[in-house]
Each structure stands twice: as C-alpha cells, then as structure tokens.
Amino acid sequence: MTDKTAPMSDKQCAAGRDFVALGISASAILMFVGIGSSVLPEIFKNWAGVGSGPDLMLVNALLLNIALIIFGRRRYSELLAELDQHRKAEESARLLAETDVLTNCxxxxxxxxxxxxxxxxxxxxxxxxxxxxxxxxxxxxxxxxxxxxxxxxxxxxxxxxxxxxxxxxxxxxxxxxxxxxxxxxxxxxxxxxxxxxxxxxxxxxxxxxxxxxxxxxxxxxxxxxxxxxxxxxxxxxxxxxxxxxxxxxxxxxxxxxxxxxxxxxEAGMEHQLRLRNELEAGIRRGLSNGEFVPYYEQQIDLHTGEIAGFEMLARWISSDLGIINPDIFIPVAEEMGLIGDLSDQLIEQALSDASHWDPTITVSVNISPIQLRDPWFAQKMLKFLVKHNFPAQRLEIEITETCLHENLGLVRSMITSLRNQGIRISLDDFGTGYSSLSQLQSLPFDRLKIDRSFVGDLARGGGESGSKIIDAIISLGDGLSIPITAEGIEDEETLEMLKKMGPLKGQGYHYGLPETSEQVKERLTKLGRYRTPKAIGPSEFPQPAALDGHLSEPQLKAGSSGA
Known part of the structure; x- marks a missing residue:
C-alpha cells in the first residue's frame, strides 16, 4: 500500500502552488473591485480639489491588490509556458516511442x-x-x-x-x-x-x-x-x-x-518453418543427450583386399525423429553455429573407438569449411589426440575443394599446422570443385579422393570417358606423389576396373553399409585386428610428435606417406 505520510512529488507541490496562486489572484481581483469602487472616486475628487481624499489604509490595500493581480498574471503566463513545454515533451516522447530515430520510419x-x-x-x-x-x-x-x-x-x-x-x-x-x-x-x-x-x-x-x-x-x-x-x-x-x-x-x-x-x-512455408524449428530444438537437445554417433565406412586396399581404414560418418539417432541423414542436420547445425560442438563430440568418440583397432588401421573424419575458420582448430585436434592417447599419423582430416576458395591463406596455415602435428590431410570429392594444379602443389595434401560421380560412370556405361578421367587423376597423383582413394565403389565390375588402374584405396557400399562402433568391433574381432583395453599398452600409441606443433624432418616425412 502507498504510504499516505510520504512527501508530495514535485508535480504535486507545483500543482498546489498554482492552485494557491490562482486563489490569491481571484481574491485580489474581487477586493480590487470592492475597494477600488470606493477609493478611486475619492482619489479623483481629491485631484479635482474636492474632498479630503481617501483613507490611507484603503489606498495601501488597493495597491496591494494591484500587486497581487500582477503576480497572478505573471504566474498565469508561466503556467501557460509550462503547459506548452509539457505538451512538446509529450509529443517528443510519443515520437520517440513510435518512430525509429535513425530512419524516421x-x-x-x-x-x-x-x-x-x-x-x-x-x-x-x-x-x-x-x-x-x-x-x-x-x-x-x-x-x-x-x-x-x-x-x-x-x-x-x-x-x-x-x-x-x-x-x-x-x-x-x-x-x-x-x-x-x-x-x-x-x-x-x-x-x-x-x-x-x-x-x-x-x-x-x-x-x-x-x-x-x-x-x-x-x-x-x-x-x-x-x-x-x-x-x-x-x-x-x-x-x-x-x-x-x-x-x-x-x-x-x-x-x-x-x-x-x-x-x-503459402501455408506450406509455415509447416516447413515449424519443422525447421523442431529440427533446431532437436539438435540442441541431441547434443546434450549424446544422440549424435559415429558410423564407419570401410576403406579397403584394392591390391590386398584388406581393411586399411574407416571413414567416420555422422548419424543422428533422435529419440523423437529416429535416424536422420547428415545431409539434413549438418547444414542446419552449420547455420546454427553448432557444427563445431557437434564435430568435436563425434571426433572424440571416433578416436576413442579407433584406439582399440589394429595400429595399422586409420580413421578419417570430414570437417566443415566453417571449422577451418577456427584459429584454434589444430590445437583442439592435438588436445583430443593427447586425451585419447591416439597416434596423430592414424588420423586423417578430409576437406572439400570449396574450402580452398573461401580463404586460401587461412586454409594453407591450418593444413600446415595439422600436418606439423602428424595428422594427414585428404582433399575430398576431388574433381567436382575448382582446384588448380598450383593449389595442389602449394598445399601439402597427403591424399586425393576421387569423387563418387566419376567412379559411378564406370558402371553406368561411361567406362571409357570415366576411365580417362580417373586415369588422369591417378597420373596427377603419381606426378605429385599423392596417393589416391576412389569413392563410391558399388559393384564387382567397377572394382575390377579400378584394380587395373594402379595402387588405390577404395570405399563404397560394395563392401557394406556404414556400421556402428559395435559392428566394427565385431568385424575386426573376427579378423583378429581388434584390441581389448587390457591388451593395449602405452608404447603402442605414441604421443603426437610435439606439443608445440613442430615435427622433425623424419617425422614429417612419415606423416606425409600414403597408407
């Protein structure tokens, strides 16, 4: 409740003074009329030499009335000015509340x-x-x-x-x-x-x-x-x-x-936006609940037919939406600015899983162009390697050709920093972008991955033209001493054609669909290439080359050799 004994505000005090001043002025005018009707005739008679003049007390009272009237008139003018100022202030406040100051809209x-x-x-x-x-x-x-x-x-x-x-x-x-x-x-x-x-x-x-x-x-x-x-x-x-x-x-x-x-x-747009909002909320919830998990696609040495590595692929197993394809949630995560956090979770899990594989098996991970803008990305990868006691030479980072055109200087610095730690760098989807020979010479890539569209042409009747393109890429790799991986091997015919083209690694659904970590564990266990935690010794997983991000010459060469 309001305290009734609290002092009045300035506006209340001013209003009270104005009311008193108005009362005094009104009284002065009435008294002036009453006193003036008797005093003024006496004054005029005295000026004319008739009579003894008015009473002095009445004259003083008349003069006081005149002074009070002048005071009231002045206060009335000030009151009008205050009202006008108050009106202008209210108008200005209204304009500020209803219009944009910068544009006057x-x-x-x-x-x-x-x-x-x-x-x-x-x-x-x-x-x-x-x-x-x-x-x-x-x-x-x-x-x-x-x-x-x-x-x-x-x-x-x-x-x-x-x-x-x-x-x-x-x-x-x-x-x-x-x-x-x-x-x-x-x-x-x-x-x-x-x-x-x-x-x-x-x-x-x-x-x-x-x-x-x-x-x-x-x-x-x-x-x-x-x-x-x-x-x-x-x-x-x-x-x-x-x-x-x-x-x-x-x-x-x-x-x-x-x-x-x-x-x-259109009504459908609102439905799409609602789905988008649900997707964004689901991504945030999924990050907190660990719903993003790595799946692994086999990478095979085409000459020996043995597993040489796995490519880690992101999958979202949502409690509400089921299994969601990365083509759907990755672009949304990038726009939300959460792709870094999502990728970090997956990379850490992949390193943890791969630490139990045979030391000859590599793991490759794709990163977003947005992550290459992070100046601390290389240091973050080193931190993960140390945390999971994982050899840097077994980790392969895959970047796409589009990354090369956003900020070539930054990409070159990032690639150099990663390779100085022993991490290998692959150029993914080669042939679909705009990579130049000068970029391939200046950027220290460890591997080129032929895009699946070229490999698919071999099985779709475009064998001759597709073969020429793949032969050209393999020749380019030989000239630059960069090993090649062919993506998208879907059938035995394509595999046999690729085997004749040189020493390649390959991957695709011909070898099976991407698998969970448990399925990979089961596969490698049957091949005798899975290590239980007790069977792993510290000496089997050397630390990255150096915490300061620099390698000796022999170490640098070892990190650059093909798998």
Whole structure:
C-alpha cells in the first residue's frame, strides 16, 4: 500500500502552488473591485480639489491588490509556458516511442496499430492489404568490414529509397536491425501490382550506395502476406500480427532460396518453418543427450583386399525423429553455429573407438569449411589426440575443394599446422570443385579422393570417358606423389576396373553399409585386428610428435606417406 505520510512529488507541490496562486489572484481581483469602487472616486475628487481624499489604509490595500493581480498574471503566463513545454515533451516522447530515430520510419511497436487501421480502411474501400517485409542480405558483413557509420548510412539510404517508391497512404517501418516492413493497399483484382512494386523495390534498393571512398552494394530478400491469405469468408480479416508473422516466414523462405528475391506466403512455408524449428530444438537437445554417433565406412586396399581404414560418418539417432541423414542436420547445425560442438563430440568418440583397432588401421573424419575458420582448430585436434592417447599419423582430416576458395591463406596455415602435428590431410570429392594444379602443389595434401560421380560412370556405361578421367587423376597423383582413394565403389565390375588402374584405396557400399562402433568391433574381432583395453599398452600409441606443433624432418616425412 502507498504510504499516505510520504512527501508530495514535485508535480504535486507545483500543482498546489498554482492552485494557491490562482486563489490569491481571484481574491485580489474581487477586493480590487470592492475597494477600488470606493477609493478611486475619492482619489479623483481629491485631484479635482474636492474632498479630503481617501483613507490611507484603503489606498495601501488597493495597491496591494494591484500587486497581487500582477503576480497572478505573471504566474498565469508561466503556467501557460509550462503547459506548452509539457505538451512538446509529450509529443517528443510519443515520437520517440513510435518512430525509429535513425530512419524516421515507424518502429515495430507502432506498425501494428497503424497496420490494423489501414486494414480497416482498405476493407471499407473494398481493397486488400499487403504486408511486405524486407531484410538486407549480409548486412552484418557490411558493418564488420566498413564500420557502423557506413552501416547506418546504408540503413538510412535504404529507408529513403523504399519511401520514395511507396504509394500515397502506405506505411513504412524499421522493425529492428536490418529489417524493414511496408504496408500498402491494392485493388482485389490487381495483385500483380504488388509484384511489380516489390520487383522495383528490389532493383532500386540494390543500387550501389556511395560511402565516399567506395560504393557498398546490397541486396534484399522479401516476403509478402496479404489479407486475402485468409480464404475462409466466414472468418474475420487477418490482423497486423498475423500478416507480420506470415511475411516473416515468406522472407525467411526467400533467404533459403538464395536471397535477393521475394516470395508470397503459402501455408506450406509455415509447416516447413515449424519443422525447421523442431529440427533446431532437436539438435540442441541431441547434443546434450549424446544422440549424435559415429558410423564407419570401410576403406579397403584394392591390391590386398584388406581393411586399411574407416571413414567416420555422422548419424543422428533422435529419440523423437529416429535416424536422420547428415545431409539434413549438418547444414542446419552449420547455420546454427553448432557444427563445431557437434564435430568435436563425434571426433572424440571416433578416436576413442579407433584406439582399440589394429595400429595399422586409420580413421578419417570430414570437417566443415566453417571449422577451418577456427584459429584454434589444430590445437583442439592435438588436445583430443593427447586425451585419447591416439597416434596423430592414424588420423586423417578430409576437406572439400570449396574450402580452398573461401580463404586460401587461412586454409594453407591450418593444413600446415595439422600436418606439423602428424595428422594427414585428404582433399575430398576431388574433381567436382575448382582446384588448380598450383593449389595442389602449394598445399601439402597427403591424399586425393576421387569423387563418387566419376567412379559411378564406370558402371553406368561411361567406362571409357570415366576411365580417362580417373586415369588422369591417378597420373596427377603419381606426378605429385599423392596417393589416391576412389569413392563410391558399388559393384564387382567397377572394382575390377579400378584394380587395373594402379595402387588405390577404395570405399563404397560394395563392401557394406556404414556400421556402428559395435559392428566394427565385431568385424575386426573376427579378423583378429581388434584390441581389448587390457591388451593395449602405452608404447603402442605414441604421443603426437610435439606439443608445440613442430615435427622433425623424419617425422614429417612419415606423416606425409600414403597408407
């Protein structure tokens, strides 16, 4: 409860003083009228030489009344000024609450009631309302590369360009960050005009923005929702919150489809987004519950037919969704920024499993291009090797050709650091990217893996052309002293053709589907190539070459030799 004895606030005190001053002024005016009616005639008579003049006490009272009236008038003027100042302050506060300071557009708080009002106006005029949401593509990169001052300029210029394109009576808001929204009315039979407007907006906004020294180019992705989305005539029109939600879903879909484009909202998009959210939540939950497990695909020495190693493949055994293919969850984990944590869990488990295999069997793991941007990745791998007492020469890191074009200098430094620890580096899916001979010469790869598409051509009737490509890759490997692995061996015919091409390693479903760690244990146990924990001695698993990341010349050569 409020304390009734608490002192009054400044506004309460001021209001009290104004009330007292008003009462005094009113009383002074009444007394002036009463006293003045008797004193003033006496004064005039005295000036005219008639009579003895008014009573001195009454004259003083009249003068006091005049002073009080002047005081009241002055206080009244000050009160009017205070009221005007207070009104301006309230107007300024309202503007700050309803508009974006940087762009002078509406903000997220005010766009909702304004949109609802426009929807009602459009309904009365027999029109539909379209809610268009924009998002600047890669705006964070613009901020990081050019500074926030340039970023603010981009936002203001974007808002100005959009505003000049909108029809009269439309709304424009900055929802926050690099998100904008505009709301327009359109005739029910002219939905195509919304498409035309959005296309012009995309073209106009994407024009280079001059920042003084250089121009900044941006693109935008847009999503559109309308009140006609509600196809049930018995239900009420969609309100602003629904339109914003649907437009946001459509904009997200536009970004997923390649950006710099727009989409109208469709019901299926909401279902996809719901599945995406469930997938993201499942990934976070799966990381905590250890639901991501390694499967292993055999790598065979084609000359001897013996197991030379295993490639670790990620699998997600979800308690809710079952076994999920990595093609589904890996891209999502990359976008969520969790691919590093996920990969770390799998690599540690793979090293733990492989520590019981025959010392001649290697384990290879694929890493995401995102992980190569981590400057501590090599040190992290060394930490795992030491933790699991695993020889660095038995670990093979596989990277794809696309990694070479993101930041070649960083990739070269990372590969060198990993190889200095004794870890071997393979170039995966070779032939599908844009690797140049100079890159293969300058980057210290230990192995090339022929993409399965070329190997598959051998069995699909493209034997001659496929054979020539594989022969060329093998010749390239021989010239650079880099061993070769062929992926995607599916049948005996393909295997026999590859055997004739040289000393290769191979892998594919011809040798069986990827297996769990228990299945690998059972397979190697039958071959006498599995070691129980008691049978493993410290001397069998030497530590990585050096904790400082450097190898001696003999060690470096040993780490570079093919399996």
């Amino acid at each position: 509406l903000n997220r708080r005010s766009i909702t009631p304004e949109t609802d009002a426009l929807i009602e106006q459009s309904k009365q005029a027999g029109k539909h309302t379209a809610f268009i949401m924009f998002d600047l593509d890669n705006f964070k990169q613009i901020n990081d590369c050019n500074g926030h001052q340039v970023g603010d300029l981009v936002l203001k210029t974007t808002a100005q360009r959009i505003q000049t394109m909108l029809p009269t009576g439309s709304l424009l808001a900055r929802l926050g960050g690099d998100e904008f929204a505009c709301v327009i009315s359109f005739e029910k039979s002219f939905r195509c005009r919304v498409d035309q407007l959005v296309n012009r907006l995309i073209d106009t906004v994407s024009q280079p923005i001059s920042t003084g020294e250089q121009g900044v180019e941006i693109t935008i992705s847009a999503g559109i929702s309308t009140t006609e989305t509600n196809t049930d005539p018995a239900s009420s029109l969609l309100d602003a919150k629904c339109l914003l939600h649907y437009a946001d879903i459509a904009m997200y879909h536009a970004k997923k489809q390649g950006r710099n484009r727009y989409f109208w909202f």
